[in-house]
């Protein structure tokens with residue numbers, strides 16, 4: 001009985017999540033043209049965020065010949081508990097999966113940058129993360145930079161968002177900054193797993209996005225196939241690879257939120273910008 005109540009509640013939550021995502025998408029402006037013929041840099045906290053949040057956009061850009069740099073902050077060594085794989089083996093595996101996934105999106109190895117930080121440690125390494133991000137920004141000078149939304153309920157995601165703002169300021173680089181939602185996209189509008197103190201503000205943000213939000217929408221179109229192929233490349237993140245009970249991976253309902261017909265991006269105003 002209790003299990004059936006729990007299952008029903010989960011179904012209701014998944015339904016309201018889908019409705020919220022649909023409402024945000026319905027208000028979004030088409031941006032495929034605006035993002036054409038520009039150099040892109042996707043900054044991801046973990047290998048897989050770039051694919052989940054921007055996979056179709058990356059494949060679309062690469063099919064057109066636009067340059068795309070993928071920057072991944074962490075090396076994946078602490079992505080799960082495992083007695084079968086050592087942290088070094090996990091990092092090696094995530095690096096190989098990243099290269100395969102990027103290959104499926106048309107990004108060659110020389111356009112992938114791994115910053116090599118340990119997972120779940122980015123908040124304590126904020127200054128070094130900002131410096132490493134500044135260095136790739138200064139090297140590539142992309143016209144469009146994509147980072148996770150600051151509403152993602154994951155400290156590494158928020159750390160990457162803040163570090164990128166800091167790095168852009170340090171380099172003095174002008175660009176279009178867009179945020180792609182990962183945890184916020186799946187957890188909205190209720191954010192049940194967020195700390196209780198943060199939940200009211202996150203829920204209020206979600207309601208505002210459904211009613212007033214002006215997101216940018218890029219249809220996945222034929223590039224959804226490339227995105228799905230890239231997602232499949234992350235076997236360590238989408239399946240229980242070692243069949244250990246401790247192995248953590250993304251469930252089907254989470255992945256489904258990123259396999260819809262559109263990708264959504266939220267323009268971020270840079271500090272000091274006038275418009």
Ligand SMILES: [Zn+2]
Nearest residue numbers: 045046049157
């Ligand atoms: Zn992540």
